[in-house]
Amino acid sequence: MHVTFKVTAGDFSNAGKISSSIKTLLKQLNISSVDVKRIIVALYEAEVNVVAHSYGGEVVCDIEPHQAFIQVIDTGPGIPDLDLAMTEGWSTATAEVREMGFGAGMGLPNIRKNTDELSIQTQAGGHTHIMMRFYISEGTI
Amino acid sequence: MADIPFHHTLTVLQDVCKGCTHCMKRCPTGAIRIAGGKAHVDPERCIDCGQCMVVCPHHAIVLEQSDFNRIFNYRNRVAIIPSLLFGQFEDTVSDLQIVHALLQIGFTHVHIAEFGVDILRTLGNRISVYADDRPVISSYCPAVVRLIQLRYPALLRTINLMRTPAQIAALFARLDIEEQGGDPEETGVFYITPCAAKFAQINTPMSATSGLIQGGLNLDSVFNLMQSYFAKNKKESLAVTPGVIAFPQISAPAFLWSLTKGESASMPGRTLAVDEVHNVIEFLELVEEDKQQNLDFLELRACATGCTGGVLNPRNRFLASERIKHMAQRLPREIDKETKARVLKVSDRMIHNLKVDRIEAKHSLKxxxxxxxxxxxxxxxxxxxxxxxxxxxxxxxxxxxxxxxxxxxxxxxxxxxxxxxxxxxxxxxxxxxxxxxxxxxxxxxxxxxx
Structure with missing residues (x-):
């Protein structure tokens, strides 16, 4: 199944709505709740990143039996130093963003923790394209 | 317990139902469909919250009836009454007259369900909870527990597994009678409730109440029996004074337990109370997404204003709540020493029976x-x-x-x-x-x- 969602830059009041919608879909598919939680935690972080740091973008979600492939693609400005961005606690978030409770520097580290395969393509001044693959099992818990 | 289906207590009267869609639109779990011009409830999705019954303009949805005369199968007939029962009467009927009427219509013992809170406090000096994770979710409202079983299985590990106050009161009532020489086989404990979900729980085989509570009684039918007693026995009823019978022991905080914020007020840490089932669903979605990490305890109730909003309550929920709050002002902060001693006397037999089995998931969304x-x-x-x-x-x-x-x-x-x-x-x-x-x-x- 293929679904896409648009993410608007700076729209913090709606940050998290996409991960909630995808959660509702996943729960109908007999996916274990441990996997559902892993997916929505990673997606939520990626979604907030797009809202907080980019010019906007989209979430592309492909669900097949036993795996979910979720891509988060924004229109820039890219991550200048990806290794630094993957460090826990490191953040470029502005004071304004931090005041709203975001920007703790756990975004990318949390995504890595919750995905089975993660690939990030980015460059300063260009798009950032995050590809997350989750292997999912059936079951209630 | 996963294989035992829920017992449901709500029935659609097929000859009365007009298929008007009110119930279907209100149902918080999407359990109702109209087919052949009549409403049908999907037993796998229904949580017995009773919203459909309240909203039905044709009174086509009814709760299973209880047979009051069943109590007379027992020599010791214990009534476990929710504090909200007192709220169903106007101020012209005194607290003692209410207790007196219960004894006159057939009960031999009367305990207030929320007295279970005081029992727990006496046994452990504080209100403890059993759960694997926080925020701990109250298990007080059985409709909410069913909702979590059906739709939020990831949150099952956060449900408090401590017995509810009514179950603890029932347990104590049985042991107390035994302690005084009564035969446990001849003791029948009956829970008078305005709640479709509690009624359903009591009637589900192998549920947490099995063995403790012999039956549920619809609050409205007991209310009717009490009102007829008042109507026919005005003189006897008015003659009731504290010298004749005693008001059952209960503390003020316990008495308020079933009202919104009543339970969370006694819980340590950061707590929050949400009432009305649609609000509860909205909130559980957030909890499931793990965005509430600062909270310690959640009091969630399917009915607005808490149990005074129960579907079988005859009186307006706000007036009922007000009387309960008013009564609580005159109640003590703690139960008396004599009652505490009675509790402690059976504490060994109570302490090992305070926890219920882990709650299993049921699937409904898949x-x-x-x-x-x-x-x-x-x-x-x-x-x-x-x-x-x-x-x-x-x-x-x-x-x-x-x-x-x-x-x-x-x-x-x-x-x-x-x-x-x-x-x-x-x-x-x-x-x-x-x-x-x-x-x-x-x-x-x-x-x-x-």
Missing amino acids: LDQDMGLALQKMEKARRILEVLPGIDCGLCGSPSCAALAEDIARSNASIRQCAVLKLTDPRGLNTLARIWGEQIALEKTPKPEV
């Missing part, structure tokens, strides 16, 4: 047990939804266009049921019906009755 098939059904439902009008009129018998699309994908409905398509594009409808496979009309295959 389109199919097989992930591949579930995906196919979801795809199909999404495509069908695109051609439906999206006005959620309910005339098809499903609560929304999305629900109809899902019902068609599950082969439980036909696109021909869409009244709007039928009027605006009857020819297109035939084509669509062919594309998505023609279904047998629902009238011929009614869903199983609850």
Whole structure:
């Protein structure tokens, strides 16, 4: 199944709505709740990143039996130093963003923790394209 | 306990139901469909919250009746009454007259359900909870527990497994009678409740109340018996004074337990109270997404204002709540020493029986047990939804266009049921019906009755 969602830059009041919608879909598919939680935690972080740091973008979600492939693609400005961005606690978030409770520097580290395969393509001044693959099992818990 | 189905207490009277869709639109779990002009409740999705019964303009949804005379099968007849029972009467009827009437209509012992809170405090000096994770969710409201079993299995580990106050009061009542020489075989404990979900829980075999509570009694029918006693025995009733009978022991905080914020007020840490089932669902979605990490305890109630909003309560929920709060002002902060001693006397036998079994998940949201098939059904439902009008009129018998699309994908409905398509594009409808496979009309295959 293929679904896409648009993410608007700076729209913090709606940050998290996409991960909630995808959660509702996943729960109908007999996916274990441990996997559902892993997916929505990673997606939520990626979604907030797009809202907080980019010019906007989209979430592309492909669900097949036993795996979910979720891509988060924004229109820039890219991550200048990806290794630094993957460090826990490191953040470029502005004071304004931090005041709203975001920007703790756990975004990318949390995504890595919750995905089975993660690939990030980015460059300063260009798009950032995050590809997350989750292997999912059936079951209630 | 996973294999034991829920017992449901709500029934649709087929000869009274007009198929008006009010209940279907109100149902928080989407459990109701209208087929053949009558409402049908899906037993796998119903949580017994009673919202359908409250909203039905034709009184076509009723709660299972309890046989009051069953209490007379026992020599010791214990009434466990919720504090809200006092709120059902106007101030002209005194607290003692209410207790007196219960004894006159047939009970030999009267305990207030929330007295269980005081028992717990006496046993442990504080209100403890058993749960694997926080925020701990109160298990007080059985409709909320069922909701979590059906829709939020990830949160089951956060439900408090401590027995509810009514169960603890029932346990104590039995042991106390035994302690005074009574035969446990001859003791019947009956819980008077305004709540469809509590009633359902008591009547579910192997539930947490099995063995403790012999039966539930509908609060409205007991209320009627009490009112007739008052009407026929004015003189005796007015003669009741504290010298004749004593008001059951209970502390003020316990007495307020079933009202919104009543339980959370006694819990340590950061607590929060949410009432009314649609609000509870909205909040559980957030808890499930793990965004509430600062909270320690959640009091969640399916009825607005808490248990005074129970479906069988005869009196307005706000007036009932007010009387309970007013009464609490005159109650002590703690139960008396003599009662504490009675509790401590049976503490050994109580302490090992305070926890209930882990609660198992039930599935209700899933389109199919097989992930591949579930995906196919979801795809199909999404495509069908695109051609439906999206006005959620309910005339098809499903609560929304999305629900109809899902019902068609599950082969439980036909696109021909869409009244709007039928009027605006009857020819297109035939084509669509062919594309998505023609279904047998629902009238011929009614869903199983609850």
